[in-house]
Amino acid sequence: MNIKAFWRDIRVLKILAQAIFVIVLALAAGYLYLNVTANLARQGLTVGYGFMKNPASFGIGESFIPYDPSNTYGRALLVGLVNTLVVSTLGIVLTTIIGVLAGVARLSSNWLINRFAAAYVGLIRNTPLLLQLMFWYFGVIIQLPSVRQAIKLPGPIYLTQRGVYMVWAEGTTTFPAWRVYLILAFLSIFIIWFALRSVGKRASVPLSPWWNLAYLLIPLTIIGLGALLQPELPLKPFIPELVGLNFKGGVRLTPEFAALLFGLVVYTGAFIAEIVRAGIQAVAKGQVEAARSLGLTNGQTLRLIVFPQALRIMVPPITSQYLNLAKNSSLAIAIGYPDLFSIAGTIFNQTGAALEIIMIMMLSYLSMSLFTSLLMNIYNNRIQLVER
Amino acid sequence: MAAIDTVDMRPPQLAAGPLAWLRKNLFSTWYNILLTFLAVWLLYALLKPAIQWGTTEARWGVIEANLTLFMVGLYPRDQIGRVWLTIFILAALIGLSWGVWKNAARGFALIALSAGAAFAIIALLFRWNVWDEWLLAEAILLITSLVGRYLPRSSLILTFAWFLYFPLIFLLIGGTKYIATLPPVGMGLWGGLLLTLLLTIVGNFGALPLGILLALGRRSKLPIIRYFSIGYIEVIRGVPLVTILYTAAILLPLFLPIDVRPDLVIRAMIGFILFEAAYQAENVRGGLQAIDRGQYEAAHALGLNGAQTTLLIILPQALRAVIPALFNSFISLFKDTSLVAIIGLFDILRISRSILAQTDWLGTHREVFLFAFLIYWLFNLAFTYGSRRMEEALGVGKR
DSSP states (O other), X not given: OOOOOGGGOHHHHHHHHHHHHHHHHHHHHHHHHXXXXXXXXXHTOOOOSGGGGSBOOOOOSOOSSOOOTTSBHHHHHHHHHXXXXXXXXXXXXXXXXXXXXXXXXXXXXXXHHHHHHHHHHHHHHTSOHHHHHHIIIIIIITTSOOGGGOEEETTTEEEETTEEEEOEEEEOTTHHHHHHHHHHHXXXXXXXXXXXXXXXXXXXXXXXXXXXXXXXHHHHHHHHHHHHHSSSOSEEEEOOEEETTEEESSEEEOHHXXXXXXXXXXXXXXXXXXXXXXXXXXXXXXXXXXXXXXXXXXXXXXXXXIHHHHHHHHHHHHHHHHHHHHHHGGGGGGTTOOOHHHHHHHHHHHHOOHHHHHHHHHHHHHHHHHXXXXXXXXXXXXXXXXXX | OHHXXXXXOXXXXXXXXXXXXXXXXXXXXXXXXXXXXXXXXXXXXXXXXXXXXXIXXXXXXXXXXXXXXXXXXXXXXXXXXXXXXXXXXXXXXXXXXXXXXXXXXXXXXXXXXXXXXXXXXXXXXXXXXXXXXXXXXXXXHHHHHHHHHTOTTHHHHHHHHHHHHHHHHHHHHHOOTTSTTSOOOOGGGOOHHHHHHHHHHHHHHHHHHHXXXXXXXXXXXXXXXXXXXXXXXXXXXXXXXXXXXXXXXXXXXXXXXXXXXXXXXXXXXXXXXXXXXXXXXXXXXXXXXXXXXXXXXXHHHTTOXXXXXXXXXXXXXXXXXXXXXXXXXXXXXXHHGGGHHHHTOOBHHHHHHHHTTSGGGTTOHHHHHHHHHHHHHHXXXXXXXXXXXXXXXXXXXXX
């Protein structure tokens, strides 16, 4: 019988290599575990999540869900998570707008606009975000005039050292009844999409793009008619007014929130601008020339030929910028916005539960990242080229 | 002869000169005219108060009074000669590289040369006593570049010298109790730009071996190794850097034997290495994927085994292809080192904050932060320029 030397058999070697890897890993993990238990025993600490039910007994500057110091540590962490989510979501929406505008401006044939965008991108991308956040907070927002000498922007929006006061809408007594129309308007969008699609399929020539205005006009008509049918208008403007020493009414963004949001949006916007520029430039020149020779106008070329192709190139890198924005929101600790990281830090200082806190923190950020990339991957798959 | 009458006899439109340039670049269409006016107004609205503030209200004295603090933090003032020594050796190495590698190192050499000259001139203008040191560095750079031209078999020696330089910095800056002229300087005293640069260098070069291993692991056919690498890379990339630094600062001592308590600077460096390795692994993976299957097959046909193929054929090509990406991570880590301010190290950012607490300079936030901006921006600009020239000279991405 021919017994092959087993150390020359590639299948055995593969299993052997992995077995050695696992053993080394297990030994390392065991060594670390022993160290941890020894260290914990010496410091008299125990590991467990029991502390999460204890009252937090520290105040949180701002919160989007009800909270007071008698709530538990778990609740405090939830407040931090919601704060992080709010600033990340708003930031992602705003930074997309800024980034696309700056990216298109970077390609403008207007020399001044072009240089302006280039300066923005070059300055912002080459300096650290943390420094920018501190500059916006300590150098700009905190040094704004006091409430009495607030800078008034059209809106009205008041810029003060106590934050940004903006006009907001306030529901009146008829607001609950009017909500039915809001839902109807929302549903109408789907109906229009469906109707336009079925008409478009049967028509011999493509529908005029003007039909897309229906998405705007019909829901607005429903909302407007609904509002007029009520005995009293359902919304009234909620205007901030200087009463005594402070503003009453409107909505207030705290200096910390305003600085963090502004800093994140400006920083990530510069990166998105570069992605947008590169994406548009990456579309083959022949595509534009072919569109021209087919008689498409400038706008049509951009909308129908260049942009759909550029989008395919742009989506994956933009996804990672969105993830960066969400992760970078953890720098809020430097300017005192109570996000997940800063609240977790406070809880660690109070309880000393390092292992548990860091586990919670990492898992929260990780699941946020995974969820965002899942959404963006679905979108990415939808717009990818279908090869036939 | 009717045809002649219909020929347009008007002079041709302006085709050159400043007016034509203005028309073409600023006033070509009605919306461009609108945009131009918008941009001009915006520039005016932004620049006018900025210039007014910068020339009248700003107290730039805060920078001059604290320049040493910005550069080296609390590093003992009587030992600063050691920092100069690392700069002189760096100048010599850059000069030699310029002489030996010619075009590839020319960008960096020119940048170093002009930066040194600029510092010397600034120092002379403000009557700081460091101008002679900068001039000496300039002289060293120029002389060594001439020496480099005539050095035999120099490329290998030079590579070796560069590798030796980085541990040497630590010996010079940190000192040792065995050499009387280099007394130890505690890491707690390292600060400012010095600390920022040290963290950047350690983070990048320390992470490269681990990054390469992870990239190879992720491409491995052995499932356990592959999933371990994927798991590591994705977890590290999914959490913010500041949580990793925080973990390194707080949790790392828990995982070490009871009597081992590394300094906070060392812990931060470990954090950066673990973090950066995941990103560099993805860069290297890009390079590995770009390599043609034929290369593997050719290596196999020549009788090379797996390890030989990877080390001798695949990795050299892959690493060469990702040089631009590695330069980009260098810049991005340079910016990211500012996060150590959160865990309490005195890098440029934290130094800036501590300067703001001096009673003489209360309320000079803008001046101090703008100066820190300038440092980061100039460094990145210089590095981008140098690395681009090097990529061009090496023909990265062309061959």
